[in-house]
Amino acid sequence: MLDYKLLEALSAIVDQGGFDRGAQQLNLTQSAVSQRIKLLEARLGQPVVVRTPRLVPTPLGQRLLNHAQQVRLLEHDLLDRIPALGERTQRLRLAINADSLATWWAPTLGDFCHRRGVLLDLVVDDQEVALRRMRDGEVAGCICATARPVQGARARALGTMRYRVMASPTFAERHFAEGVTHRTLEQAPAILYGPDDRLHQRYLDVHGIRTPFPYHLCPSSEGVLHMTLAGIGYAMIPETQAAAGLAAGDLVDLDPQQPLDVPLYWHFWRHGGELLDALTAHLLSAGDHWLIAPKAPSTAII
Template identity: 30%
Template sequence: MLSFQTEQLRTFLSVLECGTFDAAARQLHVTASAVSQRIKAMEQTAGQILLQRTTPTTATAAGVVVHRLARQLRQLEADAAADLGLEGASHNTLAVVVNADSLGTWFMEALALLPAAHHLTVELVREDEQHSLDLLRSGGVMAAVTAAADPIQGCSVVPLGAMNYRPCASAAFMDRWFPRGFSAEDFTAAPTVQFDRSDTLQSNFFTAVTGAPLVGAQHYIPDTLQFAQAVAMGLGWGLLPESQCRPGVSSGQLVELVPGHVSSIPLFWQRWKIQSTSLDLLTTAVTRAAATALA
């Protein structure tokens, strides 16, 4: 049976977080030789190399598994100390990956629902909902808002609802590019606002309308609020979350390219499958906020 000592796992985490064996030694108040011996002992136990001796130090494929174990152990220790009311118990930060649109529209409401008495702290990592699982799989985060319905190994999954988007542009933009009303023919010439080069929302909508790939002029605005502002200012058309575009559509500042069309992205909450009070509280807050904000 594979068995690592708690001291070894803490050292392993320190090396990855500090970036080098020497820096980890300073953090742990031991010699660099002691750090090296602990890692070598872990690699002998595992029967394979766990860390790449690069600068900064990185985990191998096997090391990713150990990294996740070490992070989970630290979280369990922090929860136990808090539950026991130990003086000076560390407030271990909950690392969560969230897509930009959720972060910019509803996720902060979830953090506001966290009970103040538990003094929970979070570290938010912004990543596209299609690519967040790599961070969860590696142990870099403890939970994720993701588009993946199937739980990865060692995690549980809860459906949150769907983020609905509507294709919009400013009224002035529509007058300029679609003087005869919206048409697939004119659509090919109209500039687009994209979030970044991994964003597929606009491309998928364009192909659904025209049957061709999106190849026209494109602006890249990797910020949810600035993306919406770029659309409102007439830089291009783009798909906006319903909660974000509803006021503009109601006032006439924004116009829907295809009235009534909705592009839905189902979202899911994946988290480590461990008995953690902190993760349970965060999960409850996230699902409550999502139930109010998502379709």
């Protein structure tokens, strides 16, 4: 078998972003950790980390880390049954889309982490990156709008996130006094999450807009909401995230007849152990309180 002491050292220095803090995590001296990494690299004949400008794993190092995470998940199952064997806490690395993290993710998770002794390493990515991370084994699960699982993984429908076209009353009055038309959509500044914001493009497609339009870029779900509330632009906002602003009269729905529904899927490693299966069951049972359930009729666009 592999020498897991060496993988543990690699894992610690990458987790902690340095040899000194990695050593501290393992209660070892820095020189002991250094020697373990050197031994690992000597056995493999290749570097496992790049030291500068920031300590990051090489592609080989990343593959070793993924393997170590999978082994830990399996160990976690074992320890669940034989608690005396060791530490029950388990880190789980997941990729989540920003709008889920801004809305249903945390309340749905509830006390799952506490009950199961899980610590989360979340990464926030657009969905292509999230699926690539799944494929590379870098995350054990991800939430995205693609139904098709990558190799070695399964995917389950969680529900549908409904988006509405929102603006502040002042902005609506200033730019959409004549309603949502070809002309107003071409002239009113939108707020996009990124230059490749497909959701917004799908909305404009519905109205047949193919020409350039003015837009702000804001790569943060809450940033988009706050900028919309401040009247800086209009944006596609998850219905659940906009609810308070709508109720208070701080937001108006510019196009109530045209919500956009985005299905969300939970992707997870096929052999991720009992913990990942339990998280899957938890998300599937709890998710539909926060999303439109998978079978609801929808004007699905994406």
